[in-house]
Amino acid sequence: MLPLIGLIIGIILGLVLNIPVPVSLSKYLGIAVLAALDSAIGGLRASLEMKFNEKLFFTGIFSNTLMAAFIVFMGDRLGIDLYLAAVVAFGVRLFQNLALVRRHYFQKRHWE
Amino acid sequence: MSQFWYFIKKLNNQAKRTQLAIAAVTVLIGILIVTQLRAHQTAAQVLQAATEDDLGKIVSDLNNEVNTLRAETADLRLQLFQIERANHDSSTIMKESSKTLNNLKVIAGLTKxxxxxxxxxxxxxxxxxxxxxxxxxxxxxxxxxxxxxxxxxxxxxxxxxxxxxxxxxxxxxxxxxxxxxxxxxxxxxxxxxxxxxxxxxxxxxxxxxxxxxxxxxxxxxxxxxxxxxx
CATH class of the missing domain: 3.30.70.1880 (Protein of unknown function DUF881)
Incomplete structure (x- = not known):
């Protein structure tokens, strides 16, 4: 419930703040969205597995985002669409985590 | 029994903390998504509204304008060159002849x-x-x-x-x-x-x-x- 409220608060904040972003940086922003989404779903899964650790969670967000940004930057410099690597990695993990979250959720319900 | 309650309490705390952490990240996601959508929208908004015909017209208009301006630039450059040359010529002639005239006047004794x-x-x-x-x-x-x-x-x-x-x-x-x-x-x-x-x-x-x-x-x-x- 709290994460959903957080999402709504975030959207409202974004609408209110109206942060101007140059078009050249929109690629980085997209990757940042993916990294954050991946971390959120991963955290959900960890919490369902009773393995959640805040330190791991937050360091994971930052390291993932920084690495993704670095990959995008390198791709731009080398003239390769290297950011696709980050997109694919995050995408795969996202679906995997989503599947696990689903499974754990139903198993938990089953135990009760 | 007390052990069970303790477990429940700990779980509850842990669950709340987890929820809070994930909520913080989802706030971030919300901000990022809105910002990203905005950035994309403003860039594409103007041209997206136009149909293909309109876009073609815009492009051809811009091309025409570029050609006109280019021709104008060449024209003006030529004009500038001519004026510069004429100016240079007449000013040198004037200078030279007035110098000669002065010399001649001095020689002829016409001036103080x-x-x-x-x-x-x-x-x-x-x-x-x-x-x-x-x-x-x-x-x-x-x-x-x-x-x-x-x-x-x-x-x-x-x-x-x-x-x-x-x-x-x-x-x-x-x-x-x-x-x-x-x-x-x-x-x-x-x-x-x-x-x-x-x-x-x-x-x-x-x-x-x-x-x-x-x-x-x-x-x-x-x-x-x-x-x-x-």
């Missing part, structure tokens, strides 16, 4: 001349000097690069006549007599050297009895233009 030069005071108590001696002095001064010369206030130019008869010496039909005051404008040093060279005109004239030859340098001499006879 001022500047550094030398002043010669020549006294002749026994009336031994002849017109030739004056001509000698003037020739030496010209050889020394004098721009303008005057004798007792009479400007000496190319067509000035110096004559002598029984009554005395005449310059342009005006009688002159001792003391003669000759002014010459030019480099004072060169004029001085021209007159005082060994065996030169000063030596020759100074040897005559009753003749005194004084030369003084002056930084601001003024020589009037030729007086025309009416």
């Amino acid at each position: 001349v001022s500047g550094p030069g030398i002043k010669i005071r020549l006294t002749d108590r026994n009336s031994l000097l002849a017109s030739n001696d004056l001509v000698d002095i003037i020739t030496e001064l010209r050889g020394g690069g004098a721009e303008a010369i005057s004798l007792n206030g009479i400007r000496i130019v190319a067509r000035t006549g110096i004559m002598q008869d029984k009554r005395g010496i005449f310059i342009d039909q005006r009688q002159v007599s001792s003391p003669y005051e000759i002014m010459a404008i030019g480099s004072p040093k060169m004029l001085f050297d021209a007159l005082t060279i060994n065996g030169g005109v000063k030596d020759k004239l100074s040897s005559l009895s009753g003749v005194a030859f004084d030369i003084a340098e002056d930084n601001d001499l003024r020589i009037d233009s030729v007086a025309f006879r009416r």
